[in-house]
Amino acid sequence: MKYFKALVVGGGLAGMRAAVAFNMKNVSVALLSKVHPLRSHSIEAQGGINAALGNHPRGKFDSPKLHGYDTVKGSDYLADQPAVLKFTGLAPFIVREMESWGVPFSRTPEGKIAQRPFGGAGFPRTCYAADKTGHVLLHTMWEQVVKYKTYAERKNIQIFDEWMVTRLIIDAGKAVGVVAMNIQTGEIDAFMAEAIVWATGGMGRIFKNTTNALINTGLGMAIPYWAGVPLKDMEFVQFHPTTLLGPNILMTEGCRGEGGYLINKDGERFLANYPDSSKSMEISPRDIVSRNIQREIDKGKGGYPFAGGVKEGPFVGLDLRHLGEARIQERLPAIREIAINFAGVDPVYEPIPIQPGTHYAMGGLDTNENGQAPEVEGFYAAGEAGCASVHGANRLGGNSLLETLVFGKIAGEHAADYINAKETSVMTSKGFVAEVLEDEKNRLKELKNKNGKEKHAKINDELQQTMRDNVWIFRNEENLTKAYNKIQELKERYKNIGIQYKGDVMNYDLIWALEVQGNLSVAEAVVAGALNRKESRGAHFRLEYPKRDDENYLKHTIIRWDGEKAQLGWKDVELGIWEPKERKY
């Protein structure tokens, strides 16, 4: 059994920022991650990070408050406004801090941090480093972790990479530790701590057609959910309008921010034909653009014309050709490389075939504006895994990188203060933790010894397909019910899986089996929430209820695990200075 003052679970931007926050407050911290932090999904973010710096000539009058307004409006008024104001208020500080740590942002002619327009934003506010913003932020954050862990004269930051957490331990309403498995050796151990920051990222892999990394399964959210931390607003899953046909790799919103067009098989900029996108066109918010692309594809107008003829299929064209090779190479070099490597299309000469795909979970583990779980003492969540309700029903592009760093910092600092003020220690729960550790060891052993006929990979494939077919951009009662029933069937079948490989070292057979278990529970929560919300708001669109219904549904969905399935509840939205009104762009 190991003991640290603080634990961070997850090594992406949010987790590392939290670890640095602990270190700055001189609190010893262990960071556990199932992959090396440099391999985290934050690295795939491309377009940028929002902050009202006012560096763009058209952004002089921007302010954190206006950034807040855009965020609340984008959320379809489901965001908690006090949390949003805190979030956008910290943004300029966070971006300058990252620059001071060495992030190579692209620059304006005056040498300031460059900003570009993004969907749903009143001003060009998205700070960027070409189209590799997540990559440079993650690498710089890791550099800072290396600096602090190696050279700072403060308490330890210890990295446990390739340690996979499998269980959260809560004793009498307090988070006291986790059980984790060393993937390289199979060793299973308990880590106790006075506070835990959960930063395991999103769950896009419960769907087929997602921009998410292979590691972004439901398990990260499922572990605290099983232990008693409720999930919030899980039905709100963002569909990114532009993901590459085939592997669904993200084609950043920056493509459109830089002036790219969306065209159908007739070469027409079809967004003009839909009232909700006719004004802002390509830089309308993501939920609106995704729906209109899907409508266009459903009408049989998917495809694009180019010099080689017309391509047709379940996609539309992301046309960058008019930007010219020089600008594409300067602003969107990775997009060009990905399009060439993965689709055989050079955007200088041909539109990129794109379709909507799941991208981001607006929902997550229920927290308040400090990243703190209201019902479990000592438990915090940050980044995509958490839900402080700053995105509500739809997140604006450029706000997720910001969320990782803002809430990593806030949660880490708040938890550090909590630890420093604490008079008791979780070590009184040592006996209980030892029991749970034994129990978890037995559970994992039993799972590994399973020799049933079902393949967990097959169950996962079927789950992803069901979610893709029935819980997609346009939802209805019939399809959602179908998905719910299918998930119950898959849960039954999961009981009869087999694990082929019984070894301890790098047992990915066991790891995937655990991931699939997480996928099933979180997918069920998404479907249950979607069935229960009989309105259309932000990314959640119900064909039978196409209008937003503030009278009945201006509230957060809360989902609890009862040991077998999802139980639904509600929670009030914290409004503030902006009254809900119709969302028009």
Add this chain to the structure above:
Amino acid sequence: MSEKYTFKILRFDPQTGQAPYWQSYEVPQLKEGMSVLDGLLYIQQYLDGSLGFRTSCRAGVCGSCAMHIAGTYRLACETQVKFLSTTTITVRPLSHIPIIKDLVVDMTPFYEKYEKIKPYLMPGTNDVDEHHERLQSRSDREKLDNIIDCILCGACYASCPMTAADPEYLGPAALMKANRFVVDSRDDNVGERLQIVGDEHGIFRCHTAFNCTEVCPKHLDPAGSIANLKRKHLSVKIMKVRPQ
């Protein structure tokens, strides 16, 4: 397009006590644009759960899946099988790094060398606090283009003849990282970094074989970075130029 492929994989499991051996798997054409990673995942999930390899982003940016594929070092995720001009695809782990299991190698020495060069901005007199924005001209920022794209996948390290000959040699990735800070106008500690990379396990161990530049999946030029460090180092040492 072939209907099926043979994946010939170097297997090793430390728990069996058996020496590394080759094992072949038949994998069908899974989809248009099938990658080597798609094939490996198919083997792991449907044919043989014991196969170990690292993966994460599947989009060529996280650096998890560098391995030796059909004759050279590449990322499994961005290598499409149809471009390999063979239907028998040989896959083995990165060289010059201990194998943990199958295609999974122990990257610890690689990361330790990265840490040795003090891989973080040391702004010195260029320091700012978070309340003020530091400026950098576009031309200074351009010097960082490409060099910051390194994903630390280890392909260069595995291809380098010197990492095999001298286990303490810092290697192309760490040295390019050092150069990334040396050329950054915001960094103010060139002298210390040149000292770190200038010992007998540093830049002068490089024999300019260009393997690193040849294999880099991001098309970067670690050999060029090392040349720049050598030039700077010599100008400081021999010409007595002040480091800057």
